Amino acid sequence: MAKYKRILLKLSGESLMGKQKFGIDAERLADYARQIKEVSDMGVQIGIVIGGGNIFRGLSGASEGFDRVKGDQMGMCATVINSLALSSALGAIGVKTKVLTAIRMEPIGEFYTKWRAIEAMEAGYVCIFSAGTGSPYFTTDTGSSLRGIEIEADVMLKGTRVDGIYTADPEKDPSATKFNEITYDEIYTRGLKVMDLTATTMCKENNLPIYVFNMDVVGNLKKVMDGEEIGTLVHN
Ligand code: UDP
Numbered sequence: 333m334a335k336y337k338r339i340l341l342k343l344s345g346e347s348l349m350g351k352q353k354f355g356i357d358a359e360r361l362a363d364y365a366r367q368i369k370e371v372s373d374m375g376v377q378i379g380i381v382i383g384g385g386n387i388f389r390g391l392s393g394a395s396e397g398f399d400r401v402k403g404d405q406m407g408m409c410a411t412v413i414n415s416l417a418l419s420s421a422l423g424a425i426g427v428k429t430k431v432l433t434a435i436r437m438e439p440i441g442e443f444y445t446k447w448r449a450i451e452a453m454e455a456g457y458v459c460i461f462s463a464g465t466g467s468p469y470f471t472t473d474t475g476s477s478l479r480g481i482e483i484e485a486d487v488m489l490k491g492t493r494v495d496g497i498y499t500a501d502p503e504k505d506p507s508a509t510k511f512n513e514i515t516y517d518e519i520y521t522r523g524l525k526v527m528d529l530t531a532t533t534m535c536k537e538n539n540l541p542i543y544v545f546n547m548d549v550v551g552n553l554k555k556v557m558d559g560e561e562i563g564t565l566v567h568n
Pocket of ligand 1: 345388404405406407410463465466469472
């Protein structure tokens with residue numbers, strides 16, 4: 333039996349680049365799709381939010397002279413591109429998906445509503461929630477907290493390229509140690525950069541646990557669903 337019945341999986345846009353400097357690496361995409369299929373086959377209801385940083389970021393765009401709101405809208409469109417890519421990769425291996433958009437753009441995807449999402453997940457579709465929150469000045473981390481809470485997910489699984497939350501950045505500080513569990517409050521007091529604070533606060537206030545794990549190791553998503561403690565659990 334899978335540990336969770338309904339999950340919100342957050343994937344970063346940058347991870348999709350694989351070894352490339354920009355865009356989408358077909359191999360990484362296929363790896364993700366296979367891992368998602370594995371847990372979908374276990375009967376887990378899956379909602380996914382994917383970032384857009386591999387294509388465009390509103391804030392960096394603004395520093396290059398783009399209007400911030402238009403830049404953020406470009407960033408949201410980037411998440412739609414990634415969502416379509418993931419939907420296509422999942423479709424290729426026989427997984428039914430529904431791309432829902434936070435901004436109306438039929439026929440690319442259906443306009444998101446909580447009920448449309450739940451109905452689709454209950455019918456066995458993997459739902460991909462694209463265009464973030466639909467509003468500028470937010471991130472897809474906040475989009476994931478929002479969707480995770482709305483769809484009443486048991487957990488938000490944050491797939492990253494590190495295997496959890498450390499006392500310091502393990503890529504910079506070799507003495508950093510990993511937490512198996514941590515509270516939201518400790519994230520604030522230690523100043524740890526797990527997600528942006530808006531996203532963390534939403535999870536805290538609505539009691540949505542976050543599980544941070546390394547999604548770039550093939551098979552890890554299934555391990556999380558099997559209850560193996562390979563990452564860090566954030567809770568109240
Ligand atoms: N974005 C937005 N509103 C949202 C979600 C995303 O404006 O609700 C934009 C924002 O410009 C962001 C970009 O989309 O930089 C890509 O999203 P992601 O969360 O990947 O951005 P990152 O955290 O990498 O900047």
